[in-house]
Amino acid sequence: MSFIDADKRKFFNEVREKSGQPIDLCYQCQKCASGCIATGFADYYPNEIIRLVQLGQKERVLNSSSIWICSSCEMCGARCPNGINTAEVMDALKEMAIAAGTVKEKNVLLFHNTFLSSVRAFGRVHEASMMGLYKLKSGDLMSDMDFGMDMLKKGKLPLLPHRIKARGKIKDIFNKTAH
Amino acid sequence: MRLSYYPGCSLKATAKEYDMSARDACKGLGIELVELDDWVCCGATCAHSTNHMLSIALPSQNVALAQRAGMDLAIPCAACYSRVKKADYVLRNDDVMRQKVEDIVDFKYNASVNVHSLVEVVGQLGEKAIAEKVQKPLKGLKVVCYYGCLMVRPPQVTCFDNTEHPMFLDNIVKALGAEPIQWSYKTECCGASLSLTSKDVVHGMVGRIIDAAKEVEAMAIVTACPLCQSNLEMRQAKGTDLPAFYFTELIGLALGLPATKKWSNLHLVNPNPLLQSLSLAD
Numbered sequence: 256m257s258f259i260d261a262d263k264r265k266f267f268n269e270v271r272e273k274s275g276q277p278i279d280l281c282y283q284c285q286k287c288a289s290g291c292i293a294t295g296f297a298d299y300y301p302n303e304i305i306r307l308v309q310l311g312q313k314e315r316v317l318n319s320s321s322i323w324i325c326s327s328c329e330m331c332g333a334r335c336p337n338g339i340n341t342a343e344v345m346d347a348l349k350e351m352a353i354a355a356g357t358v359k360e361k362n363v364l365l366f367h368n369t370f371l372s373s374v375r376a377f378g379r380v381h382e383a384s385m386m387g388l389y390k391l392k393s394g395d396l397m398s399d400m401d402f403g404m405d406m407l408k409k410g411k412l413p414l415l416p417h418r419i420k421a422r423g424k425i426k427d428i429f430n431k432t433a434h
Numbered sequence: 435m436r437l438s439y440y441p442g443c444s445l446k447a448t449a450k451e452y453d454m455s456a457r458d459a460c461k462g463l464g465i466e467l468v469e470l471d472d473w474v475c476c477g478a479t480c481a482h483s484t485n486h487m488l489s490i491a492l493p494s495q496n497v498a499l500a501q502r503a504g505m506d507l508a509i510p511c512a513a514c515y516s517r518v519k520k521a522d523y524v525l526r527n528d529d530v531m532r533q534k535v536e537d538i539v540d541f542k543y544n545a546s547v548n549v550h551s552l553v554e555v556v557g558q559l560g561e562k563a564i565a566e567k568v569q570k571p572l573k574g575l576k577v578v579c580y581y582g583c584l585m586v587r588p589p590q591v592t593c594f595d596n597t598e599h600p601m602f603l604d605n606i607v608k609a610l611g612a613e614p615i616q617w618s619y620k621t622e623c624c625g626a627s628l629s630l631t632s633k634d635v636v637h638g639m640v641g642r643i644i645d646a647a648k649e650v651e652a653m654a655i656v657t658a659c660p661l662c663q664s665n666l667e668m669r670q671a672k673g674t675d676l677p678a679f680y681f682t683e684l685i686g687l688a689l690g691l692p693a694t695k696k697w698s699n700l701h702l703v704n705p706n707p708l709l710q711s712l713s714l715a716d
């Protein structure tokens with residue numbers, strides 16, 4: 256793609272490289288958007304995100320809610336006639352938004368981080384403490400109490416975490432892959 | 435048939451009836467599952483949304499363990515399956531990434547084990563072999579099979595029968611004597627990964643799926659994913675009471691296994707009234 260503005264070119268190239276997807280091939284057929292469950296709940300359609308990347312619109316893309324509301328269901332990529340896996344593009348954009356400090360859906364990131372801290376500590380996610388911690392930090396304490404109590408009663412939320420033996424190795428994997 | 439078994443974190447907690455029914459159903463069908471020793475969380479959506487390298491390296495640790503155990507790997511959870519399968523796909527096809535991951539995880543990949551979803555393992559037995567084991571056909575039970583997103587996509591990685599209109603779950607359910615109804619929401623995503631953080635969005639996504647199931651007069655939904663199952667039961671409109679079964683629970687019922695009631699009692703939407711109305715449970 257040709258650009259007049261060097262920053263715009265840089266952003267486009269970065270997304271293409273990081274995601275490994277041929278985003279230059281998109282011709283806006285909107286097959287991705289037609290099957291996307293996130294449309295209607297987010298600010299841009301997936302094809303719009305691709306177009307904005309093609310146009311080097313870094314701020315608009317990295318500040319969008321779409322990249323976080325995308326559930327990674329992979330419908331878009333399975334149907335794209337040009338082999339663009341938009342879910343991979345969305346993941347690359349999430350990582351870039353984290354690095355740039357422009358995360359629109361803060362609770363989604365908070366959830367991811369809380370989950371991964373649990374995995375880092377125990378080697379497996381401990382659902383009870385992970386959910387409790389997420390609720391505390393997000394301030395969303397009261398919702399779903401009924402489901403939580405029901406699950407506790409049914410023994411579906413064991414209170415003690417299972418710690419795997421290879422915890423040292425898991426910490427190592429986390430450290431070696433840290434940004 | 436002997437396989438390594440990777441239950442994943444959900445099956446040890448919120449989806450424990452899937453774990454229990456998967457073990458019993460497989461035993462009943464002559465499949466021996468050996469739990470992978472000291473398995474680690476696959477990282478789920480949380481890893482691949484925030485750190486690509488971590489999202490391949492974490493499940494690769496499980497591939498390493500499976501390789502050591504020397505048997506193919508069966509995974510009941512669609513989300514875990516998708517992550518471990520993806521890691522195996524990358525290790526198999528991307529030389530540059532393989533070297534990096536081998537370094538991080540400290541193992542040598544040899545492509546000797548295959549990663550399967552548990553549905554695939556059961557489906558490959560064939561309808562006839564499954565039907566032969568049936569003691570109590572699930573007569574009168576009309577269901578829709580819900581595959582969701584992670585089991586069938588991306589197609590290059592999962593290689594299932596048909597991405598848009600898969601049939602393997604329908605075929606199993608049919609072999610059990612139930613009636614799978616065709617519908618158009620088989621592979622739509624239910625948004626489970628957003629269930630805690632963006633409830634309004636997820637209510638909308640689940641609502642569409644439940645409406646479509648009701649439109650074809652399904653009595654229940656059949657899944658092979660702990661996230662779908664709990665999300666569909668938790669986020670459906672109050673008073674809907676459409677139960678979601680794990681396919682292994684239906685196998686247990688049809689095979690006449692003794693523990694089925696224990697599994698049913700763990701659901702958030704009680705499936706017992708439906709089963710009793712069809713004389714499939716007491």
Ligand code: SF4
Binds near residue numbers: 287
């Ligand atoms: S389906 Fe592919 S080519 Fe069509 S608009 Fe979406 S990304 Fe572009």
Ligand code: SF4
Binds near residue numbers: 324328330
């Ligand atoms: S992966 Fe994301 S963008 Fe693609 S269809 Fe699913 S929700 Fe939409």
